[in-house]
Amino acid sequence: MQNDDFSGQKLQWLHSEQLFLSLAEQMKLPLMQILKQAELGSLLDRTNEHLSQVGVNADVALKLIDGYLLSMRLAAEETYNVEQEPVSLSSVLYDAAHQLHPIAKLYGVNLELSLGGKYGPVTAHREGLQSALVSLGYALIEALPASDAPQMRLELAAHRCRYGIVAGLYADVDRLTAEALRQGKHLLGDTRQPLPGLSHSGGAGVFVADAILNAIGAKLKVSHHNRRSGLGTVLQSNPQMQLI
Numbered sequence: 001m002q003n004d005d006f007s008g009q010k011l012q013w014l015h016s017e018q019l020f021l022s023l024a025e026q027m028k029l030p031l032m033q034i035l036k037q038a039e040l041g042s043l044l045d046r047t048n049e050h051l052s053q054v055g056v057n058a059d060v061a062l063k064l065i066d067g068y069l070l071s072m073r074l075a076a077e078e079t080y081n082v083e084q085e086p087v088s089l090s091s092v093l094y095d096a097a098h099q100l101h102p103i104a105k106l107y108g109v110n111l112e113l114s115l116g117g118k119y120g121p122v123t124a125h126r127e128g129l130q131s132a133l134v135s136l137g138y139a140l141i142e143a144l145p146a147s148d149a150p151q152m153r154l155e156l157a158a159h160r161c162r163y164g165i166v167a168g169l170y171a172d173v174d175r176l177t178a179e180a181l182r183q184g185k186h187l188l189g190d191t192r193q194p195l196p197g198l199s200h201s202g203g204a205g206v207f208v209a210d211a212i213l214n215a216i217g218a219k220l221k222v223s224h225h226n227r228r229s230g231l232g233t234v235l236q237s238n239p240q241m242q243l244i
Contacts, residue, residue: 021072024065031065034058056102060138063099067131067208074128074215082128082216086121086238089158089167092130097156100137104154109141114157114226122165122235125216129167129233132209132220136169136231139205143198144171157225161234168223168232173198176229178222185210206231 038055045051074082097111104111137154144152155170176198184195188207195203209231210220218233 021069024069028062028065031058031062035062053106056106060103063131063134064138064204064208067135067205067212070128070131071208071211071215074125074212082125084123084125084217087124087126087129088121089119089165089235090115092124092126092133093156093158093167096130096133096137099134100141100154100156103138104141107141107145108152109144110153112153112155114155114159117160119158119160119165119237121238122167123238124218124235128212128216129218129235132212132218132233133167133169135205135209135212137205139198139203139209140169140171140173140231142205143173143203155226155228155230157230159225164234164236166221166223166225166232166234168221168225168230170223170225170228170230173229176222176231181206181220181222181231 035055035058038051038058041051042055093113093115097113100111133156137156140154144154151172153171156168157170158165158167160166180195180198184198184203184206188194193203195206198206206220213220213233218235220231220233223230223232
């Protein structure tokens with residue numbers, strides 16, 4: 001009887017997951033229409049800031065959905081089938097900053113790009129890594145105006161640590177701790193604000209990034225750089241690209 005109950009719960013869970021995936025795909029269409037209409041309206045009336053804000057928010061929602069769908073697609077693959085390749089961290093951080101620029105401008109957050117030295121390529125899944133960093137950026141940008149941060153700055157940075165090379169995003173958010181992240185993961189789904197010390201909303205960008213990084217064999221970590229707290233992941237240099 002217990003086995004039957006377990007099987008029924010498993011089937012129900014799988015059905016719910018498939019339903020949510022279908023819903024996420026369906027949500028992309030109206031959001032895409034909103035984004036295109038807002039972009040067209042902004043072109044016709046460049047003074048209409050409201051339309052521009054609508055377009056930016058629709059784009060953020062679309063990218064978070066895309067990030068979630070990417071994490072599920074990658075998680076469905078065997079770990080050894082997830083493509084790892086030599087990736088330029090400077091290129092990934094630059095592209096992530098470019099994607100984050102519109103929402104940062106909307107929230108009045110200044111983006112900074114910091115590369116603490118010269119690095120060769122790292123081994124990573126490029127699309128997954130960039131999507132994770134962008135998702136983290138959305139969460140931190142949203143959190144900064146509501147925090148006690150003395151400066152509205154977000155730093156996209158790469159730096160060395162004892163375990164490898166860290167790629168992350170950093171801001172003046174003192175309440176961002178490893179314990180807060182651990183508790184947030186535990187509370188996910190049980191409360192509307194699993195990361196109360198970071199975000200007054202659901203902090204979806206953090207959990208989307210966590211899911212993507214897990215799917216590509218990396219881990220989301222609380223990190224510190226230039227006296228700022230942040231979130232990032234540790235990567236390894238690509239041995240095939242190192243000069244001998």
